[in-house]
Amino acid sequence: MKKAITFIAALAVSLMGMTARAQEDTQIANHLAAGITIGLDGVGLEVALPMTPYVQFRTGYSFFPYVYSGHVNLGKIEAGGASRDLTHTPLKATLWHGGAGKFLADIFPGRNTSFHFTVGAYIGPGKLFHASADLSGALDPSDYATMAVTYGEGANKISISTDPKGFVNADVKVGVVRPYVGIGFGRAVKPDNFVRVTFDMGVVITGGFKVQSYSYLRNPKGDPSVLTSAALIDDEGHQIDGGWIDKICGFPIMPMMKLNVFFRLF
Amino acid sequence: MKKYIVWALAALLMVPVSCNKGNQDNPMDEPATKDLAQVITFKTAAMVGVRNIQSIEFTEASRYIVTYTVTKAESENHVIFGNYTYTNGTFNLDGFGHVTINGSEVTITTATTGGSPVTATATITPTTTSDTPHDNLCRNWKVGKIIIGLSGGSFGAAGIEKVFNNGIKMDQICTWLDDNNISISEENRETLLKYSVEEVCVTGAGSIAISFNVADAFLGHYQLNNSNISFGFDSSDIPFITSGQFSGTVSFEGTNCLVIAQASMVHNEKTYKATFEMTLTEAK
Numbered sequence: 001m002k003k004a005i006t007f008i009a010a011l012a013v014s015l016m017g018m019t020a021r022a023q024e025d026t027q028i029a030n031h032l033a034a035g036i037t038i039g040l041d042g043v044g045l046e047v048a049l050p051m052t053p054y055v056q057f058r059t060g061y062s063f064f065p066y067v068y069s070g071h072v073n074l075g076k077i078e079a080g081g082a083s084r085d086l087t088h089t090p091l092k093a094t095l096w097h098g099g100a101g102k103f104l105a106d107i108f109p110g111r112n113t114s115f116h117f118t119v120g121a122y123i124g125p126g127k128l129f130h131a132s133a134d135l136s137g138a139l140d141p142s143d144y145a146t147m148a149v150t151y152g153e154g155a156n157k158i159s160i161s162t163d164p165k166g167f168v169n170a171d172v173k174v175g176v177v178r179p180y181v182g183i184g185f186g187r188a189v190k191p192d193n194f195v196r197v198t199f200d201m202g203v204v205i206t207g208g209f210k211v212q213s214y215s216y217l218r219n220p221k222g223d224p225s226v227l228t229s230a231a232l233i234d235d236e237g238h239q240i241d242g243g244w245i246d247k248i249c250g251f252p253i254m255p256m257m258k259l260n261v262f263f264r265l266f
Numbered sequence: 267m268k269k270y271i272v273w274a275l276a277a278l279l280m281v282p283v284s285c286n287k288g289n290q291d292n293p294m295d296e297p298a299t300k301d302l303a304q305v306i307t308f309k310t311a312a313m314v315g316v317r318n319i320q321s322i323e324f325t326e327a328s329r330y331i332v333t334y335t336v337t338k339a340e341s342e343n344h345v346i347f348g349n350y351t352y353t354n355g356t357f358n359l360d361g362f363g364h365v366t367i368n369g370s371e372v373t374i375t376t377a378t379t380g381g382s383p384v385t386a387t388a389t390i391t392p393t394t395t396s397d398t399p400h401d402n403l404c405r406n407w408k409v410g411k412i413i414i415g416l417s418g419g420s421f422g423a424a425g426i427e428k429v430f431n432n433g434i435k436m437d438q439i440c441t442w443l444d445d446n447n448i449s450i451s452e453e454n455r456e457t458l459l460k461y462s463v464e465e466v467c468v469t470g471a472g473s474i475a476i477s478f479n480v481a482d483a484f485l486g487h488y489q490l491n492n493s494n495i496s497f498g499f500d501s502s503d504i505p506f507i508t509s510g511q512f513s514g515t516v517s518f519e520g521t522n523c524l525v526i527a528q529a530s531m532v533h534n535e536k537t538y539k540a541t542f543e544m545t546l547t548e549a550k
Contacts (some may be wrong), residue, residue, distance in 0.1 A: 078446075150417060150425035153539075159427065217413055217429050218543075235422035 020176030028052055031189040032265045033196065037062060039258020041122065042096050048188030048262055052173030056106040056116075056188060067092055072133065090134040101129065104230065106184060114185050118200060122178045128209065128254075129172040136166025145216035152231035159215035159225045170213045174206035180256060181205075188262040196262045203253040211249060294521050294548065297327035297405045302352055303393035305471045306365075306372055311338070312386035314363075316372055319386075322365060322372075324350060326393065326467040327405040327550070330359045331485060343500060347467070347475050347483035365534050393470040399490055401472060407466045407546035409433040410522075416531075419538035420447065426542075434463040434544075448533050465549055474499075493517055495525065512542070521548050 028051065037044045037060065044062025051057060074086035121145030136144070139162060148161035170227050182202015190196055216224035228249075232240040303326040311318035312325060317334040320343055324330055330350040333343040348360040357365040363376030375383045395401050411436055417425025428442050437459045440450050450458060460480055467475040474486040474497055488497035496513040514527030523546040531538045 082445075109484075121334040146431075148427040150415065150427055151423060153417065163428075216425055233423055237423075 031191065033189045033262040034265055035188065035196075035260050035262035037260045039200070040254075040256050041100060041102075041258060044099075044102070046102070046188075046260060046262070050187070050189050053111040054108050055107070058104040058106065058120075058188065059102065061099055061101050062096070064095040064097075067220050069096045074133070077133060084135075084138045086135065086138055089138070091131060092134075092229050093129065093131040096124070097127035097130035098125035100126075102180075104180065104189075108187070114187060116184050116187075118180065118182045118184050118202060120180050122180060123176065124203060126174045126176050126178065126206075127171045128174050128206075131256075134166065134183055135162050135168055135170045139166055141166070145220065148215050148217050152233065156228055156231040157225060158213055158227055158231050159217070159223070160213040161215045163214070163216045164220055167212075170211075173210040173212055173224075174204075174208070174254070177247055178207075179205045182256060186260075188260065189264055191264075194264050196264070198260045199258075199263065200260065201255075201257045204256045206252060206254050208252055209249040211245070289362070293406075294402055294404075294518075295550075296401075297325075298550070299324065299328045299350075300326045300395075303404075303470055304356075305391045305393060306367070306388045307391070308372070308386050308388045311335070312372070312374060312384055312388075314376055314384050317344075319374065320355050322359075322374075322469055323469060323473060324357060325404075325406075325467055325473075326395070327467065329363070329406060329467045329475070330357070331475050331483075332359070332362060333471060333485065343485065345475065345483040345485045347477045391471070395470040399492060399518075400514065403490060403516060403523065404470045405468065406549040407468070407523060408549045409463050409466060410547055412440075412545070413541075413543040414439065415541035415543075416446070416448070417539050418525045419531075419533065419536035421432065421538075425539075436461040466546065490516065495527070496512075497527070500533065514542075522546065523548075 031050055033048045035046050035048065037046050039062075041062040042064035044060050046058050047059030048056055066147075069092050071088050072091045074089050077084050077086060082176075091238045102120060102122050103122060104118050106116040106118050108116045110194040139147075144162050144166045145164045146161075148159050150160075151158045160168060180202055182200055184198060184200040184202075186196060186198030188196055188198055210224075211227040212224040213227070214224055216222050227245060229239060229243045229246040230239050232245060234240055302324050304324050306322040306324075308321065310318060311320055311334075313319075314334075316336060318336070318338055320333045320335065321329060322332050328349055328351070330346075330348055332346040334346070335341075335343060346362055348362060350359045352358070355366060357367075359365060363374060365375075366373045370387050370390065371385055372388045372390075373383045373385045376491050395404050410431075410433065412428055412430045414430070415425060415427040417423075426446055430438055440455065440459055443450060461482070462479045464477045464479050466476070467473075468488065469475075472487050472489070474488050475483050476486070476499075477483045484499050486497050486499035488495055493515050494513075495516045497510060498511040512527040512529045514525065517524045525544045526541070527544075527547065528539060528541050531540045
C-alpha cells in the first residue's frame with residue numbers, strides 16, 4: 001500500500017511539474033499578431049510570428065494609396081500631320097505602383113529587449129514612381145502605339161509612344177527584389193498586451209534607379225528605354241546634364257522608415 | 267524494380283531528343299527549286315526584241331530575274347521579275363517566255379521574238395547556299411510589319427518612328443513623310459504613290475529583287491555574314507537614299523525573318539539616318 005501511495009505521489013508531482021512547464025510561455029511560434037503599417041513604403045498589412053524570444057518573422061504587403069490626378073501642360077506638338085494641343089493633358093501619378101510584398105526577420109539581442117535588428121526583402125514591380133499621361137483625346141486612335149518620338153542614338157536611344165489605349169507611361173524603377181537592413185524598436189507580440197506599437201528604420205538596397213519611358217511599337221506590353229546622361233545630348237553632341245542623371249540614378253540605397261501597430265490574435 | 271530502371275533510362279534518352287528538336291537550326295522547308303538555282307550571264311547581250319538581255323537568274327524559290335538594257339550604251343539594267351516552272355528541260359518564265367540550256371548555249375523564246383528562238387552563249391553558274399543563314403534567307407518574302415525611324419537632319423538629336431502594319435505602301439509612307447515636313451518632290455511623288463511592295467526575293471547568288479504591285483521591280487545585291495547583312499540597289503530611283511547601301515542584321519524566328527537595316531538619306535541638304543525594321547513572312 002505504501003508503495004502505491006508513494007507511486008501516486010510521485011506521479012502527481014511529475015504531472016504538476018509538466019503542467020507548470022506548459023504554462024511557461026516559450027514564444028516558439030505560439031503567438032500571431034496582425035497589424036497595419038504606415039511609412040515610406042506606403043500603408044500596409046503585416047503578420048508577425050515570433051519564432052523564439054530572439055527571432056520574429058514578419059510578412060505582408062504595402063502600397064501607396066494616394067494617386068495624384070491633375071493636368072499638365074505638355075505644349076503643342078506636330079504629330080500625324082496636325083497640331084496636337086497637349087496643354088491640358090490629364091495626368092495620374094503615384095508612388096510604389098503595384099505595391100510590394102515584404103519578408104522581414106527581427107533579431108533581438110536579448111530575451112526581453114525591445115531594440116532589434118531587421119533583415120529581409122521587399123519584392124514587387126519596383127515602380128517607385130509611375131506617371132501616366134492620357135493623350136487619347138489629343139491623338140488619332142490610329143496613332144496609338146504606332147507612332148513614337150525618339151531621342152539619342154543606339155543603346156542610349158529613348159523612345160516614347162502611347163500604349164494601345166493612348167496613354168504615355170513613364171516611371172522611376174528600382175530592383176524587383178530589394179534587400180532591407182535596419183534597426184527597430186518594439187516587439188510585435190507580447191503575451192500580456194493586445195496592442196503593440198513598433199518602429200522600423202533602415203535602408204532598402206535598390207541597386208540604383210532607372211528613369212524610363214516606354215515604346216509600344218514593337219511590344220504591346222511596352223519596351224522600356226532608360227534615360228541616361230549619355231542619352232541627354234544636344235544637337236552638337238554635347239552632354240546636357242553634366243553626368244548628374246547617372247550619378248543620382250547610380251545611388252544604390254534609399255531610406256525606409258515605418259510605424260507599425262500590431263494586434264495579438266492569439 | 268527492373269521496370270522502373272527501364273522507364274528511367276527511356277526518360278533519360280528522351281531528354282537529348284527533346285533538346286535536339288528545340289535547337290533545330292533550320293525549321294524552314296527547303297525552297298521548291300533549290301536544285302535549279304543558277305545564273306545565266308550572257309557573254310554578249312542576247313538581243314530579244316528591243317531588249318539586250320544581260321542575265322537571267324533562276325532563284326531557289328521559283329522566281330526568275332531577267333536583267334536587260336534597251337540600248338547597248340545604257341548602263342543601268344531594267345528588271346523583269348516573275349515565277350518560273352521547269353518541265354522537260356525547259357524553264358517556263360511567266361510573262362516572259364521559255365529558256366532552254368544546252369551546255370553554254372542558251373535559247374530564249376518569247377512572244378516578242380515572234381516565236382523564233384534566239385540563241386546566245388552564256389556562262390552558267392549554279393547557285394549554292396553554304397550556311398544556315400543563307401539557307402534561311404534565300405527565298406521569297408512578304409513584308410508584314412515595318413517600322414521606319416528617322417533621326418538627324420532637321421530633327422537634331424531627336425527622331426520619329428512609325429509602324430506600318432500592312433507592308434510597304436508608298437502612299438502611306440509618303441503621307442507620313444509629308445506630315446513630318448519631309449516632302450517628296452512632285453516629280454517622284456506622282457510615280458511613287460502607286461507603288462507598294464509585293465514581294466522581296468533573296469537569292470543564293472547574292473541578289474535581292476523587290477517586286478511591286480505595278481509591273482516593276484528593283485534589283486539589288488547583298489552580302490550576309492552570319493547575322494550581319496549589307497545591301498544596296500542598282501536603281502537610282504529610290505528617293506532620298508544617298509548612301510546606296512543599307513547595313514544591319516537579320517534574325518529568324520520560326521518561319522519569320524526580322525531585318526533591321528539603316529541607311530543615310532538627304533533631304534533639303536540635310537542628312538537623316540533612316541532605320542527600317544521589317545518583319546518578313548515566307549511567300550511560296
